[in-house]
Amino acid sequence: MKHPYLNDDHEIFRQSLRKFLEKEAYPFYEQWEEERLIPRNLWTKMGEQGFLCPDLDEKYGGSGVDWGFSVVINEELERVGSGLVGIGLHSDIVVPYINAFGTDEQKQRWLPRCVTGELISAIAMTEPGTGSDLANIKTTARLDGNHYILNGQKTFITNGIQSDLILVACKTDPNAVPKHKGVSLLIVERNTPGFSRGRKLNKVGLH
Ligand SMILES: Cc1cc2nc3c(=O)[nH]c(=O)nc-3n(C[C@H](O)[C@H](O)[C@H](O)COP(=O)(O)OP(=O)(O)OC[C@H]3O[C@@H](n4cnc5c(N)ncnc54)[C@H](O)[C@@H]3O)c2cc1C
Numbered sequence: 001m002k003h004p005y006l007n008d009d010h011e012i013f014r015q016s017l018r019k020f021l022e023k024e025a026y027p028f029y030e031q032w033e034e035e036r037l038i039p040r041n042l043w044t045k046m047g048e049q050g051f052l053c054p055d056l057d058e059k060y061g062g063s064g065v066d067w068g069f070s071v072v073i074n075e076e077l078e079r080v081g082s083g084l085v086g087i088g089l090h091s092d093i094v095v096p097y098i099n100a101f102g103t104d105e106q107k108q109r110w111l112p113r114c115v116t117g118e119l120i121s122a123i124a125m126t127e128p129g130t131g132s133d134l135a136n137i138k139t140t141a142r143l144d145g146n147h148y149i150l151n152g153q154k155t156f157i158t159n160g161i162q163s164d165l166i167l168v169a170c171k172t173d174p175n176a177v178p179k180h181k182g183v184s185l186l187i188v189e190r191n192t193p194g195f196s197r198g199r200k201l202n203k204v205g206l207h
Helices: 008-024 026-035 040-048 068-080 082-101 104-116
Strands: 121-124 140-144 147-151 165-171 183-189
Touching: 008 026, 008 040, 008 068, 026 082, 040 104, 068 082, 082 104, 082 121, 082 165, 082 183, 140 165, 147 183
Parallel strands: 121 165
Antiparallel strands: 140 147, 165 183
């Protein structure tokens, strides 16, 4: 598909990404599907080549380029297979939240490693009992001194099994009216006490 906002620079970028994926992804994709896991070294190799979070500011390691580069990346990943969708989710959904709403300290701490692929991110909204009706999530976060006590369960989380940084949708005000006003996003790091991961689900379709 030809997009009006893609120019020659995007096409040159597309060719170099496609070449990279022909070497680093196409030959292994079937195996990854079987294992239901994309290896971490694909992430770091993509990071080395500037294929993660390209629109982020250079001060965080990004290339500061326009959104068209993300479109190219997602199109080329999809050509390999939908199993790579979590890479776009990292670059174009989770990291932009941190970039837009994080403090300077949080951005310094996480964004450079999101760009290199050392940190894999996820967003955890869905729960065993709540999907579309997000305002009805049951996960709560209660402020206790200078930190939150977060309680709840999440499911169907893209990148969930590998993620290092999880943006968790939770209720900080369970009595808010309307309900969605009580929803907040907290970041949970991989080794946060009390955090545990379930098993890798055996799903039909996208693993
Ligand atoms: C491949 C994949 C990746 C995912 N990745 C993530 C992720 O990274 N993070 C995350 O948080 N979640 C993720 N999810 C979960 C996804 O967000 C939920 O599946 C989605 O929100 C729908 O919720 P549900 O499956 O519980 O369906 P439900 O909300 O129970 O909906 C079931 C059906 O009822 C319909 N329906 C629901 N409410 C209404 C209504 N009020 N009126 C009419 N029809 C209605 C829906 O359209 C749907 O057809 C992923 C799901 C898939 C399949």
